[in-house]
Amino acid sequence: MPLYFTKDHEWISVEGDSATVGITDYAQAQLGDVVFVEVPPAGTAVDKGKEAAVVESVKAASDVYAPVSGTVTEGNGALEADPALVNTSPEGEGWFFKLTLSDTSELDGLMDAEGYKAFVEGL
Amino acid sequence: MSEEIQIIPDSLLPLDAWHREHGARMVSFAGYEMPIQYEGIIAEHLWTRQHAGLFDVSHMGQLKLSGEGLDVALEALLPADVKGLGEGRMRYSLLLAENGGILDDLMLARLPGGTIYMVVNGATKWDDIGHLHEYLPEEITLNHMDEQALVALQGPEAVTALARLVPGVEALTFMTAGLFDWSGTPLWISRSGYTGEDGFEISVPGDEVERLAVALCEQPEVKPIGLGARDSLRLEAGLPLYGHDLDPETTPIEADLGFALSKRRREEGGFPGAERILRERTEGALFKRVGLLVEGRQPVREGAVVIGGGRVTSGGFSPSLERPIAMAFVPAAAIPGSTLQIEQRGKIFTATVSPMPFVPHCYHR
Structure with a gap:
């Protein structure tokens, strides 16, 4: 499954016109201990680059942006009870939401794993 | 150019x-x-x-003050009983403005020989030093122990x-x-x-x-x-942070720091803003600093608005209690146990006014 990354430190794993979105390991390390996550419920329309979820660490609240536009099919309910999954498994069990892409061409501007690695090293 | x-x-x-x-x-x-x-x-x-x-x-300001008439001179700037401060004793105190607002909160201690050691906040130390230089008489020596x-x-x-x-x-x-x-x-x-x-x-x-x-x-x-x-x-300990819970617009009574007014100073007055502060002490202030236990898991942060008047000045997640807690300035009628609503980024939170500290102090008395 192709994996893409944004400059706002979200990842998106794509399969056909479906995808899973989360935040990167770099992002969770920067945030520190995650204590609250709010994910969008199924049916929410999200727009590329706009706020789609909220993640709060002990010290601050941050927005999570939708890497692409689409309709949410599932929010990760496990994060409500165990928000620390974002720290322990950011690119696995700590995923935020799944969606149906409305325009797969929006993926074109995103980075691949190698590009993201270089981007983070440049920060 | x-x-x-x-x-x-x-x-x-x-x-x-x-x-x-x-x-x-x-x-x-x-x-x-x-x-x-x-x-x-x-x-x-x-x-x-x-x-x-x-x-x-180490970012905090450590100051040493000495000179003839030091205790009287300091008592003109803050509400502590400096004269009654014996060697090796400490007091929490407040640098006050003429309107009774808090310029900084600080610790005083008496060093051997009568000198006063003062610790002030890092972010305010340069202003404090300027204030002390301006208002203390020339006989007083101020040494910034940088x-x-x-x-x-x-x-x-x-x-x-x-x-x-x-x-x-x-x-x-x-x-x-x-x-x-x-x-x-x-x-x-x-x-x-x-x-x-x-x-x-x-x-x-x-x-x-x-x-x-x-x-x-x-x-x-x-x-x-x-x-x-x-x-x-x-x-968690209910201790205010200057620049967030305390500022020049906030008085010691609003900030629930009445304990910083020593008994003799309350009776004698003679500190900046004494008239207003002592009046608020008997009649009450319009607003006061309280603790809040916030419902749910999501913290409310500094700047969130208390509906009906007031604002959150510190807020976050309590690792000991595993829940969000906050400090807020609310109308003084809000007593412990009463509930308030808070608005943050378009969302409404419910919170209960709570006595502080949230986690009991464990001082060695």
């Missing part, structure tokens, strides 16, 4: 390299690069509540760890202080802190602080703790 924008770089503390060696993430705070966290705020917070945490607070570092060792096992290095500190009680010798290095040690736990604050020459930090962290009880946990610990 074009105007150049000058970026003033942050100053480095004497322990800067030591923090980095210990894996600290450094942030800009009060004009210094400071450690926000090492292994993580929650782990550091809980370690301090259970064992002992070492905090570098060659001194300051560390805090906090937690139930702090006394065990420190007494191993500096025998005798165990005899100090809460809010007392003394001069100690640690293998040839003079240490001014007070039994005080900003976490609600038993612990010590240690003033040490800047060129000896790394040796002290190394020796303390060799003790099995001690780990270095960053500013992030310092903030969550003081919030």
